[in-house]
Amino acid sequence: MAQINTHRAVGRAVTPVGTAGRALRGTGGAAVLGTVLLGSAFAAGPAQAAPAVSPAAPAVAAQAAAPAALAPAHVKSAVATQKLRWGSQGSAVEQLQSALNDHGVSLSVDGKFGKLTHGAVKDFQRNHDLQIDGVVGPKTQGALNGGGASISGGGTSVPAPAKSATNSKQAIVDAARSQIGASYSWGTSKPGVSFDCSGLSSFAYKQAGIDLPRTSSQQVAAGTTISKSEAQPGDLVVWPGHLGIYAGGDTVIDAGRSPGAVTERTIWGNPTFVTFR
Structure with a gap:
């Protein structure tokens, strides 16, 4: 009887190893180690304890434990x-x-x-x-990251600006806002360095796939004048000899002489609005 009981005890100890083996063959053939799916950047949920493994299968235990040490370095990348x-x-x-x-x-x-x-x-x-x-x-x-443009990090890749009207408007505002702090210089359009008012607007619109004429007077003539109530972010805010990009609410992003830089500030006076929608 002692031999039979020992045989049964060994059989029960081996059972979790068989279960772990089935788990390792899941998820469409990809190897699952703990909660980490090889080939993905991050685990999908909180860490879970690994299945108990008998001393009779040290190789399986080592295989399940080893990749966990690689996760922090991958996350940092x-x-x-x-x-x-x-x-x-x-x-x-x-x-x-x-x-x-x-x-x-x-x-x-x-x-x-x-x-x-x-x-x-x-x-x-x-x-x-x-x-x-x-x-x-x-x-x-x-x-x-020392590699190509695509980044894996448990999320989706950043798409290129869509051609829909909503995304185009946001792309214009985002592009203009990205240049805040660049200096003002008449006749220039140098990202990260300097702009004049129409240089900033032509740059911002180009990021949304829209080509504008270079000068402010040409841009105003090419668009459609609208009222402030009709204006949407991305439209132009126009004063005599100056213009900026409407950022919504009561704000404009412009390259102005007076602050000497690209800034986002409160709209002043009584400008007109021009759209290319």
Whole structure:
């Protein structure tokens, strides 16, 4: 009887190993180790305890435990899965700041995308022959991660600006806002460096796939004049000899002589509005 009981005890100890083996063959043939699915950047849920394994199967236990140590390094390699820009906050910005520091910058890793982070991003873009807009999109993310433009991080890739009216308007505002802080210089349109009023508007519209004439008078003549009540973000706000991009509410983003830079500020006076919708 002692031999029979021992035989049964061994049989029961081996049973979890068989269950673990079935789990390892799940999810369409991909190997599942604990809660980590090989080939994905992050686990889909909270960590769970690995199935109990008998001493009779040390190889299975070692295989299940080893990949877990690789997860932190992989997590660190992904800067973000969404576009980051001035005003962004959170853990994705912390990863961005850490990645910039790995490239020789000395930023406080505080999760706040402000003036210093914005400047560091533009310097990085300038040094890597990227578009100097201060926005961390797929190409900048890829360069920071030392690879291509696509970034895997448990989310979806950032799509190119859609051609729908809503996304085009937002793309115009985002592009103009990305240049806040650039200096004012008449007759220029140099992303990350300097603009005049119509240089900024032509740049911002181009990011949405819309080509505008170069001068302010030409832009006004090419569009349709509307009332303020009809205006939507992305439309032009026009004064005599000057214009900016309507950001919604009562604000405009413009490259003005008086502040000497691209700023977002309250609309003044009685401007007209011009649309290309």
